Amino acid sequence: MPMQKAQKIWMNGQFQAWDDARVHVLSHALHYGSAVFEGIRGYHTPKGPAIFRLREHIERLFFSARVYRMQIPFTVDQIVQACVDTVAVNELKECYLRPLVYRGYSHVGVDPTGTPIDVAIAAFPWGKYLGDESQSKGVAVKVASWSRMAPNTLPAMAKAAANYMNSQLLRLEANADGYSEAIALDTEGYVSEGSGENLFLVYKGELFTPALASSILLGITRDTVMTIAREQGLTVRETTIPREMLYLADELFFTGTAVEVTPIGSVDRIPVGSGERGPITRAIQEAYFKIVQGQTPDTRGWLTPVPATVRV
Secondary structure, eight states: OOOOOOSEEEETTEEEEGGGOOOOTTOHHHHHOOEEEOOEEEEEETTEEEEETHHHHHHHHHHHHHHTTOOOSSOHHHHHHHHHHHHHHTTOSSEEEEEEEEEOSSOOSSOOTTOOEEEEEEEEOOOOTTOTTHHHHOEEEEEOSSOOOOTTTSOTTSOBTTHHHHHHHHHHHHHHTTOSEEEEEOTTSBEEEESSOEEEEEETTEEEEEOGGGTOOOOHHHHHHHHHHHHTTOOEEEEOOBTTHHHHOSEEEEEETTTEEEEEEEETTEEOTTSSOOHHHHHHHHHHHHHHTTOSOOTTOOEEEOOSOOOO
C-alpha cells in the first residue's frame, strides 16, 4: 500500500517539504546500513493529539546511537520537541512517527569516521500494521527458517537499520508461504520475536515473554504490556521459551508500536487455543487502547500532548 504523505519532514533542525526531504546517493547509511531509528505512534485523545511514550522512545534512540558511536548533534529534549512540532506542523490527529539518525555523505568505505550525523523526523498517517481485522481476529504466523542474530554479532537491543535486513528475510519468507508474519528463533533454538514485534505467550493463566538474552529488542510496548498485565494480577515471566511452547500456548500475541497488541490465531497452521483472540489478550488489548487513546487518567505521564500550532 502506498505511503500516505504528510506536508513536512524535520531535517537537521529545519522543516522541508515532504518531496524535498532527500539524501545523497553516496550517503554512508545507504551503503552500510549505518542508521538507527524509532517508531512512535500519536493518538487522538479527548484532549487532542498526544504521542505515546515519546521520551522513552527518544532515549532508546540515543542508546542505539551510542552503541554505534554516533554522536547525535541534538539533545534528547530537542528531539522530543522536534517530534511534537512535526506532528503539529502536519496537523495530524493520529500518526506514526519515524525519527531517523543516519551517517550522511562524506566518503565511501566501511570506516564511518568523519561522516556527518544527520537527523530526520517524519510523521504520517498509518493504519493497522497487519491489516484492519488483525487485532480482533488474529493473524496466521509461521516459525521462520531464518534465526535472529547471534549474541555478539549485531546488537539486537539497538534499533538499527542493519538489523532489519534479518527482519526482511523473515517477512518475505512469511509472505511467500502465505502467512501474515513470522516468528524467529534465536541461535540456541529458543523463541525470539517477530520481524518487527515482541511476543507474549499465555499458558495456564501466566504470561511469558522471551528474555533479553534471546536477541530481542527491548520493546517499549512490551514494557507497557508487562505493566498492564501485572496491574491486572497476572504473573509475568521473562524467560527462555522453547519452540514447542508456541503449540501448547493457550494464547499468543504480538506487541509493538506498529502492531500495537495483535493476537496470533495459528502457528504453522496449528491453532492457538481456540484459534481466536483469547480473554487475557482481549483484556490487555482493551486496557492498552484506553491508555494510548487517553480514555483513562495518564498517571504515568506516558502521553505527550501536541499543541494546535507550531512556529516553523
